[in-house]
Structures are given as C-alpha cells and as structure tokens.
Amino acid sequence: MEHMDHAEQKHTAIENVSAFLKLLGDPTRMTIVAILSRRECCVCELLEVFDVSQPSISQHLRKLKDANLVKEARKGQWIYYSLQPANPHYALLQEIVGRLPEPSVQLRTIEASQAANRCGNG
Amino acid sequence: MEHMDHAEQKHTAIENVSAFLKLLGDPTRMTIVAILSRRECCVCELLEVFDVSQPSISQHLRKLKDANLVKEARKGQWIYYSLQPANPHYALLQEIVGRLPEPSVQLRTIEASQAANRCGNG
DNA sequence: TGAATATATAAGCAAATAACTATATGGTGA
DNA sequence: TCACCATATAGTTATTTGCTTATATATTCA
Numbered sequence: 696m697e698h699m700d701h702a703e704q705k706h707t708a709i710e711n712v713s714a715f716l717k718l719l720g721d722p723t724r725m726t727i728v729a730i731l732s733r734r735e736c737c738v739c740e741l742l743e744v745f746d747v748s749q750p751s752i753s754q755h756l757r758k759l760k761d762a763n764l765v766k767e768a769r770k771g772q773w774i775y776y777s778l779q780p781a782n783p784h785y786a787l788l789q790e791i792v793g794r795l796p797e798p799s800v801q802l803r804t805i806e807a808s809q810a811a812n813r814c815g816n817g
Numbered sequence: 818m819e820h821m822d823h824a825e826q827k828h829t830a831i832e833n834v835s836a837f838l839k840l841l842g843d844p845t846r847m848t849i850v851a852i853l854s855r856r857e858c859c860v861c862e863l864l865e866v867f868d869v870s871q872p873s874i875s876q877h878l879r880k881l882k883d884a885n886l887v888k889e890a891r892k893g894q895w896i897y898y899s900l901q902p903a904n905p906h907y908a909l910l911q912e913i914v915g916r917l918p919e920p921s922v923q924l925r926t927i928e929a930s931q932a933a934n935r936c937g938n939g
Numbered sequence: 940t941g942a943a944t945a946t947a948t949a950a951g952c953a954a955a956t957a958a959c960t961a962t963a964t965g966g967t968g969a
Numbered sequence: 970t971c972a973c974c975a976t977a978t979a980g981t982t983a984t985t986t987g988c989t990t991a992t993a994t995a996t997t998c999a
Contacts, residue, residue: 707844708917708918709844709847709848709851709917709918709920710844712841712847712913712916712917713841713842713843713844713846713847714842714844716838716839716841716842716847716913717838717839717842717843718842719834719835719838719842720835720836720838720839720840720841720842721835721839721956721957722829722831722832722835722836723957724835725831725834725835725838726831729831737975737976738975738976738977739974739975739976747957747958747959748958748959748960749975749976749977750958750959750960750961750976750977750978750979751957751958751959752976753976753977753978754957754958754977754978755957756976756977757977757978769965769966771966771967771975772965772966772967772973772974772975772976773966773974773975773976774975774976774977787912787913787916790909790912791834791838791909794834794908794909795830795831795834796830796831798831843986843987845987859945859946860945860946860947861944861945861946869987869988869989870988870989870990871945871946871947872946872947872948872949872988872989872990872991873987873988873989874946875946875947875948876947876948876987876988877987878946878947879947879948891995891996893945893996893997894944894945894946894995894996894997895944895945895946895996896945896946896947
C-alpha cells in the first residue's frame, strides 16, 4: 500500500490474527461459533444454550458480526445467524472448530427447546 | 472422570480451547509465540522487539508458561524461553503460526541487537 | 563479599470487557 | 392501529487486563 488515507489504520497480519483469536477467546463466543458451524440459529435458539441474558448474546453476536465472522439473515421477526465463509480467517476457524468436540449437547438443547417451534423450525 | 476431588475444576474442551486462544489473542503474546516458533530467546532479546517494559514481557511470558505453552531453561544469568511441544494445543498452535507471515523483521532486530552479544549468542 | 546484570514479582492505575437492567426498534397479526 | 414478540441498543457496574514504576531475587565476576 502506497499511502494510507484519512483515518485508515494499518494492521499487521499478526494484529489481525490475534484480534480474530481474541474473539474466539471467550467461551460463550467460541460455543456460539461451534454451534453455527453446524447450523444457522436465531438468537432465541442460542439463548436456550447459555445462562446469560438476551442482550448478552446479542452483544456477542454483534462483535462476531462486526468482525465479519458471522452474517445475519432476517426471516420475519427472527434474525438467523450463520458463519460467514467469506471471512479471511474462515479456514483457520474451521481448523479450530474441527478440533473441538461436536456441540451435540447444545444442538440437542436447541432442538428440544420450545424456541425451535416458536421460530417455525420444528 | 468419576468424581472431582478438592478444588479441582471441571473444564470443558471449549473452555480449554478458548482459554488457549485468549492467550494468543494479545498481539504481544502472539508475536512472542511466532518468534519462539523460529528460535528460543531470552527475555532481553525479546525486549528488543517490543516497545514495552521488561516486566511487561516477563508477565506475558509468565502467562504463556502458566498455560504450559512455553518452557524456560536457565543458562547462566539468562533464561531462554522456547515453545513447549508437550502442550495439548501444540498442533493447533503450529497451524496458527503457520498462517502468519514469518517474523523476519523481529528476528533480524534480535540478531542485529546488542542483546545477542550480551547473551553470548553473537 | 559486593557490584553489575538478567529476570521476576509487587503494587497501582487506566482502559477494556462482559455482564446486567431498562428501553428502543422492527416485524406480525388481530 | 395496537398488542405482542424477537432482537438491538443504551447505560451502568464489577472484573479483568496490560501497562507502568519500584523492588526483590538469582547469577556472574572481580
């Protein structure tokens, strides 16, 4: 890059990767990503899995979305989140998730929950 | 595990991996790890690379050591740090470091520094 | 032994983080 | 339009983090 305009910030590759890893360095976000690697979910489904408030999940999703790690798709009143394969770190993310055990417990919790029915996925 | 004695804490695999990724989620520590993946270094060598105080580097190394990500070997008054291949996340660490550009700038800074001579590595 | 060097630890502080409650926004359907 | 639902945002707070300076510890060498 010849020069940097305006407030554009230069980021080294290391800063870039460590910012990405920092996002996965929170167990709630890591779990969300593991779940989304298996199927897209709306917020109310994810909510079934964790012992935290709805705003807390929304805020984690916001960070993942700001980093372009997940994308959202509105379907009626529900917003479905899924992984964003276009992310430059997507391959590494797959590597990491691949080393995790399957999030079977969480997926079963979601599938057994009322949330699935409410969201029209039952 | 049948039961947990004393204050032993149960940690899920996800908590375990995210704690590991959290450590690499700091650019200073990520850089230290990238450097150590190429050669062992003493603290005074690492110090040449960063714009932080010596205690700051020591504290980062402490965290990496507590997580068994690096090991130390005293050689006279110097303590050399290197990666700990016995760590269960070592393969993933290699994956991550392998996706980084070579830390050539840092290695050259170390090699060009007085530190190398002082530590008897020149 | 005592000075010099390398590293670690302690203590304190400002910034970042992740949670919460309260409230706003946006879509659905009577 | 209005009530209801899903989700987002705002504002607050307690905790964690990463840095600093000051000091302690360990090793070498004269």
